Amino acid sequence: DAGVIQSPRHEVTEMGQEVTLRCKPISGHDYLFWYRQTMMRGLELLIYFNNNVPIDDSGMPEDRFSAKMPNASFSTLKIQPSEPRDSAVYFCASSPAYRVMNTEAFFGQGTRLTVV
């Protein structure tokens, strides 16, 4: 397996534009996580899914952020409208089995988002 695949790797957009980040988890993994990383706040969990269903979105900062998982092999994180303070590295991760405990999470390489 190629691991967790994120696209694009880098995104530069203007303030007010819509941004869509994409993630393909490892096949067979039931859990998918979206994280955001900044120098100030470190790694923050935004939302996670179990079997394509959002379980906890309490980390999503504002209504401008939304995430979907239409099927087991694809998820999107959308920001509309984007703002400069959304500039960060966004990571997607997936985990196997029906629980994370006693299993590990596999991370993608991240999408570096810059909003100007």
Added chain:
Amino acid sequence: DAKTTQPPSMDCAEGRAANLPCNHSTISGNEYVYWYRQIHSQGPQYIIHGLKNNETNEMASLIITEDRKSSTLILPHATLRDTAVYYCIVETSYDKVIFGPGTSLSVIP
């Protein structure tokens, strides 16, 4: 929810053992201790995890105290490529992995 505390930074000489401590005094009986690391600009990478017994794999060893209130990650022979931020995590709920600030390890030639 259990929380962890780690020193913000550490240095280690190349070829020596790196011992990274972590305190998790409020850990529950069924919560695991996980270690991840993040090399600059890359996604976090799983290292090792344990419940109460010491664990070892090809990357590292994990020593958990008998009362489970603290643990130590040991990199037996640190190399320059081990320079990274190391995260000690205790599962705070059934499902999700929450990261703290971690320890920035610098391996010095």
